[in-house]
Amino acid sequence: MKAIDYRIERASDVAGAVEALQADPFAKxxxxxxxxxxxxxxxxxxxxxxxxxxxxxxxKGLRIESDEMVIGPLVTHARLEDGRYDxxxxxxxxxxxxxxxxxxxxxxxxxxxxxxxADPAADWIAATAALGATFxxxxxxxxxxxxxxxFMTSAFETTLAEADVLTAIRVPALGDTARWxxxxxxxxxxxxxxxxxxGVVDGQTGIERLVFSALDGAPVVxxxxxxxxxxxxxxxxxxxxxxxxxxxxxxxxALHAGLLADVIADIxxxx
Numbered sequence: 001m002k003a004i005d006y007r008i009e010r011a012s013d014v015a016g017a018v019e020a021l022q023a024d025p026f027a028k029x030x031x032x033x034x035x036x037x038x039x040x041x042x043x044x045x046x047x048x049x050x051x052x053x054x055x056x057x058x059x060k061g062l063r064i065e066s067d068e069m070v071i072g073p074l075v076t077h078a079r080l081e082d083g084r085y086d087x088x089x090x091x092x093x094x095x096x097x098x099x100x101x102x103x104x105x106x107x108x109x110x111x112x113x114x115x116x117x118a119d120p121a122a123d124w125i126a127a128t129a130a131l132g133a134t135f136x137x138x139x140x141x142x143x144x145x146x147x148x149x150x151f152m153t154s155a156f157e158t159t160l161a162e163a164d165v166l167t168a169i170r171v172p173a174l175g176d177t178a179r180w181x182x183x184x185x186x187x188x189x190x191x192x193x194x195x196x197x198x199g200v201v202d203g204q205t206g207i208e209r210l211v212f213s214a215l216d217g218a219p220v221v222x223x224x225x226x227x228x229x230x231x232x233x234x235x236x237x238x239x240x241x242x243x244x245x246x247x248x249x250x251x252x253x254a255l256h257a258g259l260l261a262d263v264i265a266d267i268x269x270x271x
Contacts, residue, residue, distance in 0.1 A: 032110035073112020088173035126213035175204030181266035
């Protein structure tokens, strides 16, 4: 199957992209095209206009600002995988990126495109929530910030309005003694995950955060002091997995349970 006929407009800057999206509420922005391209060919998306933003250098930055990393949404998975940048996450970004699909996909696909596509089984939605990231979003009324954990509202749905553009992903720097774990289960390499569990503990900030993803909707984020010591007990893990907020059952529950045990072992240093 092939995409319907559509026209392409190339944005010269972020403001121009916002204006183009505002002029046509059915238009779609495109960068790496690894998500939208497939949807166009399957005719799951049928826009009359596609806004090409891949040439916007302002969205390709990757730098440290004060106590956070600022990642442009057009940064590719491959660039994050290769690790040739100042990393404030102790290697978590590179680890997550390396597990996405295949290198050919990672060469073109972008972190921002993956986040905005909001597939429940995609990696960056889960990883940014685990890292406590926030997103800068520019629209007709100016710029606002949204926490990664609040960005995705349901499968393939986000808080983005029709003319909004994601302009930055802000990831708080982890302390030197912080520990993280990112575990997922795929039937085979390159496929989307059937289950994702991720955890971050940072003694310097007091953060203990656990994320369940590859659910039917948005990731579930659990954050409280003493969380991972509490979950060292199998009974506590069962209570957590039975929580209605997770809404998982059958084999997917078993997959998440196994990954949860692995994440706890990673975080507590017993793996």
